[in-house]
Amino acid sequence: MAGMRSRQRMFAAVMRLLLKCLRLGRRRRRFKLVRQAEQLWHYGHLCLRSLLYNSFTNGDVVLDSLFEPIYWLVDHVTRWFGVTYTPAWICWHLAYGHWNLIMIVFHYYMAITTSPGHPPQTKDDLTGVSICRKCIAPKPARTHHCSICNRCVLKMDHHCPWLNNCVGHYNHRYFFSFCLFMTMGCIYCSISGWEMFRDAYAAIERMKLLEKERLQVAANQTYYQTPPPTFSFHQRAFHKSVVYLWVLCSSVALALGALTVWHAALITRGETSIERHINKKERQRLQKKGKVFRNPYSYGSWDNWKVFLGVDMPRHWLTRVLLPSPHLPHGTGLSWDLPPCVTKQRAPLLAI
Numbered sequence: 001m002a003g004m005r006s007r008q009r010m011f012a013a014v015m016r017l018l019l020k021c022l023r024l025g026r027r028r029r030r031f032k033l034v035r036q037a038e039q040l041w042h043y044g045h046l047c048l049r050s051l052l053y054n055s056f057t058n059g060d061v062v063l064d065s066l067f068e069p070i071y072w073l074v075d076h077v078t079r080w081f082g083v084t085y086t087p088a089w090i091c092w093h094l095a096y097g098h099w100n101l102i103m104i105v106f107h108y109y110m111a112i113t114t115s116p117g118h119p120p121q122t123k124d125d126l127t128g129v130s131i132c133r134k135c136i137a138p139k140p141a142r143t144h145h146c147s148i149c150n151r152c153v154l155k156m157d158h159h160c161p162w163l164n165n166c167v168g169h170y171n172h173r174y175f176f177s178f179c180l181f182m183t184m185g186c187i188y189c190s191i192s193g194w195e196m197f198r199d200a201y202a203a204i205e206r207m208k209l210l211e212k213e214r215l216q217v218a219a220n221q222t223y224y225q226t227p228p229p230t231f232s233f234h235q236r237a238f239h240k241s242v243v244y245l246w247v248l249c250s251s252v253a254l255a256l257g258a259l260t261v262w263h264a265a266l267i268t269r270g271e272t273s274i275e276r277h278i279n280k281k282e283r284q285r286l287q288k289k290g291k292v293f294r295n296p297y298s299y300g301s302w303d304n305w306k307v308f309l310g311v312d313m314p315r316h317w318l319t320r321v322l323l324p325s326p327h328l329p330h331g332t333g334l335s336w337d338l339p340p341c342v343t344k345q346r347a348p349l350l351a352i
Contacts, residue, residue, distance in 0.1 A: 093192070096188065100184060100185045102324065103177070104178065104181045104182050104185055107174045107175075107177040107178040107181060107324075108178045108182075110326065111160075111165065111171050111175045111178050112163045112164060112165050114165075114171040115170060115171070116165065116166040116169060116171050117153065117154035118151055118153060118154065119137060119138050119139065119140050119143055119154060119333075119334065121137050121138075122138070129141070132145050132152050134147075134150075135150070135151060137152060139152055140333070140334045140335070141336060142154070142156075142275070142297065142333070142336070143155070144156040144274050146159050146166050148166075153166045153169075154168050154170070154333030155168050155169035155272060155333050156168050157175075157273050157274065160175065163175065169329060169331075170333070172308070172329070173309060173310070173329060176260070176263050176267065176308075179259060179263065180260050183253055183256045183257045183260050186249045186252045186256065186257075187253045187257075189245070189246075189249040190246060190249045193242070193245065193246050193249070194246070196242050197243060197245075197246035200239040200240075200243050200246075201239075201243055203235075203239045204239050207239070267305060268301045268304055268305070269298060269301075270299065270304045275295075275297075279293065279295060299339075299342045306341045306342070307330055307339050307342065308329075309321055310325075310327050310328075310329055310330065312340060
């Protein structure tokens with residue numbers, strides 16, 4: 001009995017020793033993994049510091065590095081404006097340039113997307129209108145047939161290929177405003193870019209002279225002389241682009257400005273481009289009979305502009321003329337009643 005107990009104690013002691021060895025092995029493995037992870041962390045940290053180490057680096061250097069893109073932007077923007085521009089002049093360029101661009105884009109988009117207006121195909125709601133010979137449809141006053149659109153257009157002025165649309169009752173104001181602001185924009189670019197154009201033109205002339213001297217040196221085979229410097233391709237392209245930009249803007253300003261003045265004169269007289277030719281013939285015909293022709297759709301120069309621009313009250317000069325406005329014109333284009341903004345009565349068609 002005593003021998004059996006001693007064997008059991010010995011077996012228990014051996015088992016406890018075995019368990020302790022297993023636990024110790026697990027702890028050692030765990031400690032080894034932790035130690036390897038710490039070594040890998042310290043090694044990576046050391047590699048990163050070795051790549052970024054700079055004995056002169058401090059908080060100020062890091063802050064300057066973070067602000068370097070801002071310094072670059074400010075330097076290049078001010079260089080683009082030039083050293084002679086004052087803050088007020090820069091503000092003027094930013095304000096006027098963006099306003100003019102917005103007005104050009106808005107009125108051009110509205111001119112090409114707005115229908116000029118077409119008369120209805122039935123004569124039920126129309127009284128005292130003629131019939132178009134080409135489309136066999138009612139033809140109200142001031143309506144004309146467009147051979148390109150193959151439809152009658154209300155208060156037709158002309159078919160504009162640059163808009164791919166007819167200019168009529170509902171988009172006439174958009175067309176004229178686009179021409180006006182486009183002309184103003186071209187004049188603005190020509191005046192603002194005059195100094196750049198003059199410098200670029202002088203640079204091109206100097207470039208031609210240096211190229212001529214270089215060819216003369218090469219022809220004389222005087223290798224002991226240093227050839228004159230030549231312009232790079234980037235410099236040549238830049239100077240020629242500036243000259244082309246200025247010439248293009250100035251040319252468009254002259255051509256489009258003449259067209260704008262022409263339409264402004266028509267608006268002042270209360271006519272369209274087609275009505276101008278019709279009224280001229282009618283005026284000559286009545287003049288031979290000793291009569292005077294009066295345009296029934298003219299309300300006076302000032303009132304004609306108010307009707308055309310849709311100015312019913314003083315604040316509309318700001319909200320409808322100087323700012324983008326999609327307001328509709330007076331009337332439907334089917335009948336021509338006296339607009340509310342007109343102060344004088346309409347003149348009769350004929351007067352002896």
